[in-house]
Amino acid sequence: MPLVNGFHLIDLIKERKVVAGAFNTTNLETTIGILNAVEKSKIPAFIQIAPTNVPLSGYGYIADMVKRYAANMDTPIALHLDHGKDFQNVKDAVRAGFTSVMTDNAKYDYDENVKHTFEAVEFCKGYGIPVEAELGAIAGKEDDDVTEGNGMTDPDQVVDFVNRTGVNLLAVAVGNVHGLNLDPNINFELLDKIRKVCPVPLVLHGASGIPDNQISQMVNYDVVKINVASDLRTAYIKAVGKDYVSDNDRFDLINVALDGKKAVEETVYKKIQVMNKLSPTLVH
Numbered sequence: 001m002p003l004v005n006g007f008h009l010i011d012l013i014k015e016r017k018v019v020a021g022a023f024n025t026t027n028l029e030t031t032i033g034i035l036n037a038v039e040k041s042k043i044p045a046f047i048q049i050a051p052t053n054v055p056l057s058g059y060g061y062i063a064d065m066v067k068r069y070a071a072n073m074d075t076p077i078a079l080h081l082d083h084g085k086d087f088q089n090v091k092d093a094v095r096a097g098f099t100s101v102m103t104d105n106a107k108y109d110y111d112e113n114v115k116h117t118f119e120a121v122e123f124c125k126g127y128g129i130p131v132e133a134e135l136g137a138i139a140g141k142e143d144d145d146v147t148e149g150n151g152m153t154d155p156d157q158v159v160d161f162v163n164r165t166g167v168n169l170l171a172v173a174v175g176n177v178h179g180l181n182l183d184p185n186i187n188f189e190l191l192d193k194i195r196k197v198c199p200v201p202l203v204l205h206g207a208s209g210i211p212d213n214q215i216s217q218m219v220n221y222d223v224v225k226i227n228v229a230s231d232l233r234t235a236y237i238k239a240v241g242k243d244y245v246s247d248n249d250r251f252d253l254i255n256v257a258l259d260g261k262k263a264v265e266e267t268v269y270k271k272i273q274v275m276n277k278l279s280p281t282l283v284h
């Protein structure tokens with residue numbers, strides 16, 4: 001089917017009481033690995049790319065690849081911009097055909113965050129696509145995407161932030177971290193406080209290092225989207241590295257690329273199962 005609008009994807013997720021994985025791609029192999037796993041899982045999902053990973057492909061190739069592959073899929077897929085760091089990133093992705101975006105203004109103080117987020121929301125309204133924004137600052141490092149500070153989301157700011165920006169999805173900082181070098185520990189009490197007041201669904205970043213038993217509880221806290229990046233990248237790099245170590249004279253690039261794709265596919269499939277463990281409507 002054609003790429004699905006992010007608003008529609010969120011509706012489908014809420015209707016089915018499942019969680020959408022949001023999986024970061026970089027190239028053709030990771031794109032196909034992610035989409036194969038999503039199709040097999042039958043659970044709607046986001047595929048996404050951050051500006052940090054765009055230097056290889058540009059937004060256009062990623063959009064073309066995803067659209068082409070999704071055309072032969074039965075499971076709904078939305079294409080999302082992850083961590084749009086400035087307004088230009090948002091414009092570039094939307095104009096390339098992305099169907100959902102994140103504007104990340106966590107580096108600013110509260111009022112500046114509101115101002116920049118509002119600007120992105122107004123722009124995306126014209127295209128009819130949802131905007132995700134971050135309140136608080138998720139710690140850690142994802143490639144060269146460094147978030148400064150380590151502020152948890154303040155539940156007292158949530159309603160004001162959503163109302164003033166008009167944002168459609170809220171990424172929370174509740175003990176989740178980016179990358180694999182810090183120890184995440186979800187503060188469920190804080191997550192519950194945020195959930196109770198937040199007028200829009202929640203997004204969890206940095207799921208790679210979070211224990212499975214915490215990930216599988218997210219569906220009960222109005223989390224509709226869970227981001228996974230680092231685990232896919234390490235799976236891909238390890239698979240390719242293993243092939244090289246097994247025979248450093250090999251030249252069958254196709255088999256090495258296929259092994260990388262397969263490692264990503266297996267990792268994504270497992271993550272989708274973990275995210276939806278508690279869902280009564282999970283389709284195996």
Ligand SMILES: [Zn+2]
Pocket residue numbers: 083142178205206227
């Ligand atoms: Zn993130």
